Amino acid sequence: TSLPSPSVTGVLAVQKQAMANGAPGALTRIDSGASSYRIAVGKADTAADTAMDADRRFRVGSVSKTFTTVVLLQLVAEGRVDLDAPANDYLPKPLPDDRITVRHLLSHRSGLWDYTNDMFYHTVPGFEAVRNKVFTFQELIDLSTAHQPTNQPGAAYSYSNTNFVVLGQLIEHVTGVPMATQYEQRIFQPLGLKNTSYVHPQTTITGSYARGYVRDDDTTLPLVDSTEQTVSWAQSAGAVISNSADLNRFFAAIVSGKLVPQPQLREMMSMVPVNADGTQSYGLGLRGRKLSCGVTVYGHTGTVQGYYTYAFTTADGKRSMTSMANTSNNGTVNTVLAGTLEAAFCGVDPV
Numbered sequence: 001t002s003l004p005s006p007s008v009t010g011v012l013a014v015q016k017q018a019m020a021n022g023a024p025g026a027l028t029r030i031d032s033g034a035s036s037y038r039i040a041v042g043k044a045d046t047a048a049d050t051a052m053d054a055d056r057r058f059r060v061g062s063v064s065k066t067f068t069t070v071v072l073l074q075l076v077a078e079g080r081v082d083l084d085a086p087a088n089d090y091l092p093k094p095l096p097d098d099r100i101t102v103r104h105l106l107s108h109r110s111g112l113w114d115y116t117n118d119m120f121y122h123t124v125p126g127f128e129a130v131r132n133k134v135f136t137f138q139e140l141i142d143l144s145t146a147h148q149p150t151n152q153p154g155a156a157y158s159y160s161n162t163n164f165v166v167l168g169q170l171i172e173h174v175t176g177v178p179m180a181t182q183y184e185q186r187i188f189q190p191l192g193l194k195n196t197s198y199v200h201p202q203t204t205i206t207g208s209y210a211r212g213y214v215r216d217d218d219t220t221l222p223l224v225d226s227t228e229q230t231v232s233w234a235q236s237a238g239a240v241i242s243n244s245a246d247l248n249r250f251f252a253a254i255v256s257g258k259l260v261p262q263p264q265l266r267e268m269m270s271m272v273p274v275n276a277d278g279t280q281s282y283g284l285g286l287r288g289r290k291l292s293c294g295v296t297v298y299g300h301t302g303t304v305q306g307y308y309t310y311a312f313t314t315a316d317g318k319r320s321m322t323s324m325a326n327t328s329n330n331g332t333v334n335t336v337l338a339g340t341l342e343a344a345f346c347g348v349d350p351v
């Protein structure tokens, strides 16, 4: 199916609206066949008054979950992990419920409590308390299992960072190889993702990058520069650094079968609706969004202190889009930024 041409004016309008609602800057890159569009507004560094540009690196937050999923599904294809086996078969310390399977973790159906609900109840104090901390996977899992589950295993979709922290621990326990090496050898190097890295627990972003600014719960206070942090509170659930070109290439490679063999890709892209009107769905470490022009795009969103990300591609990988606004704890900006999907894939110009 041929898509409408991307609307550059539509992307620009959405990015300006994001700035009007408090984002210091925003960027979008669209790759469509042989054409690339790079659109940026505002500032990458407000103190230095540096302009944003679409090639800058940033923290991708939960888009990291798809990187972790690719590693896991490669292990499934290698016969080293069974999707429907109890996760406890592969963990150093058992989860409280033996009925939680690997698939439950990948599809956010385990019921494991999301420890970030407590950790970031107060946004800036919560962030300041952990920004230089280094956690083990087990410490994060223990924070979660101190709470009752949100649902019986498999009974409901309940998004939780804990699921992908458990998957990081599972991958390291099964292979004896750290996540950083897994990402590097199985994804970054084979795809030539030169602007993508996993430097946990280092706090700095190398190369050309955008600084991120988290908004205080008291919105009258100035934004807090949240660029330097370990992201140890998320790790395999949110600590990857990348840029728009690399994320576009990553998602196009996934749906084109370049990273995950067909049998596992089919599992990954078996989407379950997660909202009332069915426009949003979740597969295995993958979000689906049905847009106004009838096309469904596949990818992931990300929220980490200072950065909102949308990274999606068409089912055939022929058109990909990544957009980022360098603020967070600002629901309006997050919602407004989703408009880049309509502009990029449906040619919608909101003005």
Ligand SMILES: C[C@@H](NC(=O)[C@@H](C)NC(=O)CCCC[C@H](NC(=O)C[NH3+])C(=O)[O-])C(=O)O
Pocket (backbone or CB within 6 Å): 060, 061, 062, 063, 116, 120, 121, 122, 123, 124, 126, 161, 214, 234, 237, 238, 300, 301, 302, 303, 304, 305, 306, 328, 329, 330
């Ligand atoms: C939802 C998103 N999830 C992620 O990207 C994961 C890694 N991030 C979170 O769970 C949010 C952590 C708090 C952010 C903080 N918020 C607060 O502290 C709220 N009190 C902030 O906005 O910076 C996704 O999957 O798309």
